[in-house]
Amino acid sequence: xxxxxxxxxxxxxxxxxxxxxxxxxxxxxxxxxxxxxxxxxxxxxxxxxxxxxxxxxxxxxxxxxxxxxxxxxxxxxxxxxxxxxxxxxxxxxxxxxxxxxxxxxxxxxxxxxxxxxxxxxxxxxxxxxxxxxxxxxxxxxxxxxxxxxxxxxxxxxxxxxxxxxxxxxxxxxxxxxxxxxxxxxxxxxxxxxxxxxxxxxxxxxxxxxxxxxxxxxxxxxxxxxxxxxxxxxxxxxxxxxxxxxxxxxxxxxxxxxxxxxxxxxxxxxxxxxxxxxxxxxxxxxxxxxxxxxxxxxxxxx
Amino acid sequence: xxxxxxxxxxxxxxxxxxxxxxxxxxxxxxxxxxxxxxxxxxxxxxxxxxxxxxxxxxxxxxxxxxxxxxxxxxxxxxxxxxxxxxxxxxxxxxxxxxxxxxxxxxxxxxxxxxxxxxxxxxxxxxxxxxxxxxxxxxxxxxxxxxxxxxxxxxxxxxxxxxxxxxxxxxxxxxxxxxxxxxxxxxxxxxxxxxxxxxxxxxxxxxxxxxxxxxxxxxxxxxxxxxxxxxxxxxxxxxxxxxxxxxxxxxxxxxxxxxxxxxxxxxxxxxxxxxxxxxxxxxxxxxxxxxxxxxxxxxxxx
DNA sequence: TCATTTAACTGACTTTAGTCAGGTATCCAG
DNA sequence: CTGGATACCTGACTAAAGTCAGTTAAATGA
Numbered sequence: 001x002x003x004x005x006x007x008x009x010x011x012x013x014x015x016x017x018x019x020x021x022x023x024x025x026x027x028x029x030x031x032x033x034x035x036x037x038x039x040x041x042x043x044x045x046x047x048x049x050x051x052x053x054x055x056x057x058x059x060x061x062x063x064x065x066x067x068x069x070x071x072x073x074x075x076x077x078x079x080x081x082x083x084x085x086x087x088x089x090x091x092x093x094x095x096x097x098x099x100x101x102x103x104x105x106x107x108x109x110x111x112x113x114x115x116x117x118x119x120x121x122x123x124x125x126x127x128x129x130x131x132x133x134x135x136x137x138x139x140x141x142x143x144x145x146x147x148x149x150x151x152x153x154x155x156x157x158x159x160x161x162x163x164x165x166x167x168x169x170x171x172x173x174x175x176x177x178x179x180x181x182x183x184x185x186x187x188x189x190x191x192x193x194x195x196x197x198x199x200x201x202x203x204x205x206x207x208x209x210x211x212x213x214x215x216x217x218x219x220x221x222x223x224x225x226x227x228x229x230x231x232x233x234x235x236x237x238x239x240x241x242x243x244x245x246x247x248x249x250x251x252x253x254x255x256x257x258x259x260x261x262x263x264x265x266x267x268x269x270x271x272x273x274x275x276x277x278x279x280x281x282x283x284x285x286x287x288x289x290x291x292x293x294x295x296x297x298x299x300x301x
Numbered sequence: 302x303x304x305x306x307x308x309x310x311x312x313x314x315x316x317x318x319x320x321x322x323x324x325x326x327x328x329x330x331x332x333x334x335x336x337x338x339x340x341x342x343x344x345x346x347x348x349x350x351x352x353x354x355x356x357x358x359x360x361x362x363x364x365x366x367x368x369x370x371x372x373x374x375x376x377x378x379x380x381x382x383x384x385x386x387x388x389x390x391x392x393x394x395x396x397x398x399x400x401x402x403x404x405x406x407x408x409x410x411x412x413x414x415x416x417x418x419x420x421x422x423x424x425x426x427x428x429x430x431x432x433x434x435x436x437x438x439x440x441x442x443x444x445x446x447x448x449x450x451x452x453x454x455x456x457x458x459x460x461x462x463x464x465x466x467x468x469x470x471x472x473x474x475x476x477x478x479x480x481x482x483x484x485x486x487x488x489x490x491x492x493x494x495x496x497x498x499x500x501x502x503x504x505x506x507x508x509x510x511x512x513x514x515x516x517x518x519x520x521x522x523x524x525x526x527x528x529x530x531x532x533x534x535x536x537x538x539x540x541x542x543x544x545x546x547x548x549x550x551x552x553x554x555x556x557x558x559x560x561x562x563x564x565x566x567x568x569x570x571x572x573x574x575x576x577x578x579x580x581x582x583x584x585x586x587x588x589x590x591x592x593x594x595x596x597x598x599x600x601x602x
Numbered sequence: 603t604c605a606t607t608t609a610a611c612t613g614a615c616t617t618t619a620g621t622c623a624g625g626t627a628t629c630c631a632g
Numbered sequence: 633c634t635g636g637a638t639a640c641c642t643g644a645c646t647a648a649a650g651t652c653a654g655t656t657a658a659a660t661g662a
Contacts, residue, residue: 002417005432009416012435016442017322024314033648050610063650065611079610090609090658115310116303121445123536130441131306134313136434141317144422144431235424334618351640364620366641380640391628391639 012137020118027114028107035059039067040076040100041107047095049082055204068094076100143234146207148243151199153190157206158199165209165226172263173287181286185223189213195220196247200227200236207231210240212248212256219255219293220248225267237270250299259288313438321419328415329408336360340368341377341401342408348396350383356505369395377401444535447508449544452500454491454512459500462510466527473564474588482587486524490514496521497548501528501537508532511541513549513557520556520594521549526568538571551600560589 028037042053054064071077077100082091096104119127151158170177190197190211200208210225222244227237248256257279260267268290276292283291330338343354355365372378378401383392397405420428452459471478491498491512501509511526523545528538549557558580561568569591577593584592 005420005428006413006416008432008436009419010412012439013321013325013412013416015439016435017318017325019446020314020442021318021322024318035649054609060650060652061610062612062652069611088609088659092610111311111314112307115307115314118310118442118445119306121447121540122441123539126441126444126536127306130438130445131309133434133437133441134317135309137431137438138313138316140423140427140431140434141321141419143427144419145320146422235427238424239422336619355640361620361622362640363622363642370641389629389639393640 024111024114027110030106030110036067036071037107039064040071040096040104043077043094043096043100043104045096045101045104047093050079050092050094053094071100074099076103139234142202142231143236146200146202146231146234146236146239148198148200148208148236148239150192150196153187153197153211155199157201158197158209161199161206161209161226162224164228165224168226168229169261169264169287173261174263177287183283183285185211185213190223193251196244197224198240198243198247200240202231208236208240210237210244212244214248214251214253219257220253222256222258225258232266237267238274241270241274245294245296246299249296254296254298255293256296257282257291257293259283259285259291261287262289325412325415328411331407331411337368337372338408340365341372341397341405344378344395344397344401344405346397346402346405348394351380351393351395354395372401375400377404440535443503443532444537447501447503447532447535447537447540449499449501449509449537449540451493451497454488454498456500458502458507459498459510462500462507462527463525465529466510466525469527469530470562470565470588474562475564478588484584484586486512486514491524494552497545498525499541499544499548501541503532509537509541511538511545513545515549515552515554520558521554523557523559526559533567538568539575542571542575546595546597547600550597555597555599556594557597558583558592558594560584560586560592562588563590 025034038057042056054061068077068079072079076097077094078097079092079094081089082093122130166179189195195211195213197211198209199206208227211223213221215221225237225240245256271292276294279291279293281291326335339358343357355362369378369380373380377398378395379398380393380395382390383394467478467480490496496512496514498512499510500507509528512524514522516522526538526541546557572593577595580592580594582592
């Protein structure tokens with residue numbers, strides 16, 4: 001069973017990523033070394049901060065500097081201080097010159113050409129099928145590339161998630177969301193051993209979160225489960241929830257609880273299907289309409 | 302329309318081939334340079350001829366030799382004369398030593414591990430969806446990687462196709478197929494300007510063929526359209542047929558004909574859907590039950 | 603304000619990948 | 633049985649890719 005699935009993925013990796021990937025590189029490198037072409041491509045018509053390029057391409061800082069000097073020497077790129085006023089004066093921004101934009105457009109055209117060379121031999125119907133299947137693979141691979149990790153709630157990415165969470169529910173609750181009326185959650189409550197905050201990231205960008213408070217002598221309480229709408233419907237919420245439950249279970253808690261608002265219908269559906277059952281209110285949270293509870297299976301090991 | 306499709310393929314290329322492909326390489330290279338690891342992998346537990354490795358990996362002959370010497374030096378590989386008696390004494394075969402097999406198994410394990418790392422974060426249902434979509438992408442990409450090219454009918458790959466064609470129809474015709482009873486087709490008839498033989502290849506392996514005879518003062522005649530069963534159902538036959546028609550049309554023929562056997566039901570369906578209509582017998586081919594004709598649109602240009 | 607960290611950079615270096623021009627033994631067609 | 637092709641090999645080389653230690657200037661935190 002598992003081995004069948006693994007074999008299928010390996011076949012795919014072999015034929016698709018190796019072969020198509022190699023061809024893609026070949027198209028990309030037009031007389032210019034691949035690393036330079038890729039860098040030029042990543043800078044793009046809008047420019048990019050050097051640090052962002054380093055992260056996206058996964059390059060050594062020194063190596064990247066040298067590549068930038070080469071492209072500058074060829075008159076394709078200028079590297080200057082960031083323009084945003086009040087920014088960090090150490091940060092530098094790479095931007096394309098007119099010649100650089102021309103070469104970028106050339107790469108863009110080649111990339112189009114390569115994509116079309118894949119579609120061209122197929123009949124119209126098969127083209128549609130291929131594109132549909134590609135979109136499906138991509139969607140599910142994105143789901144599998146999301147990483148869920150504990151993270152201090154004070155981390156800027158955690159903060160961004162919590163802000164997005166508040167904005168989202170404010171938009172969805174019938175009567176809006178006013179943090180002043182809700183029971184506050186303090187950072188210390190979401191730091192071990194009092195609890196934990198989990199951050200979900202996609203290519204190190206925050207795309208979701210969730211937290212659990214381990215109340216002494218009371219059921220653990222799940223809070224702040226949120227998933228960015230760009231990655232909704234991929235099972236990320238369920239993964240976060242499961243990880244939070246496991247966290248509580250391995251520390252000896254046997255019950256978790258949570259409250260939620262009636263507007264959050266998918267969340268409610270998820271809680272039901274994850275084995276939660278509705279209970280009487282266990283708190284007086286202003287924005288809660290439903291309260292749920294789940295018995296945790298004892299932690300293995 | 303076209304640009305939507307192209308954009309979708311490009312998105313796929315970016316996320317899938319770049320990201321998954323890069324990770325795959327990383328898993329593959331375990332302390333050893335990627336080229337060596339790939340070569341070791343390709344040799345495999347059963348060994349492989351040096352020429353086959355060169356073709357599969359697309360390496361320079363000298364470079365491959367050097368890589369083999371390195372692996373030999375590390376005690377992972379032995380390169381010796383081919384064992385098949387009566388073979389070409391120049392041909393050499395690379396085989397893994399015990400240590401080589403151990404390292405191969407290590408790579409195999411890593412490859413499994415990587416494949417599983419993609420599937421593991423998904424729920425069972427999404428795993429199935431991903432594997433299904435991957436298989437679909439792979440299938441259609443194979444279709445798009447098939448190349449149809451003119452080829453002399455004396456080429457060994459053309460010969461292999463014609464043998465496979467005879468074997469196939471021998472198996473399918475109710476009363477078998479005896480070439481002696483069929484009208485022979487001579488090589489000269491399938492070489493320009495008398496006609497053409499098209500070979501379909503996938504990674505340079507022959508997977509299909511077709512030919513057209515340009516009879517002076519008579520309709521062109523299509524012969525020997527065959528597709529390997531490994532790539533059937535992907536529209537290869539239709540592509541070959543279309544290319545043959547275009548070949549005849551650009552040389553001034555306005556009509557093509559062909560005959561076929563009643564057992565070849567998919568072929569008959571293809572001819573119908575490609576615009577052929579059934580006509581009275583125009584020859585006395587022993588194995589023919591149906592005769593078809595198509596008016597060719599004038600060649601553009 | 604002063605030690606520490608950080609972003610970007612420079613210089614010196616190694617490894618990997620790949621190319622190209624021969625060379626040797628074998629095969630094959632005429 | 634000879635001349636040319638072929639399979640694999642060696643030597644000499646280059647370019648690309650990447651690593652690492654250390655520098656500078658700005659930011660940060662106590």
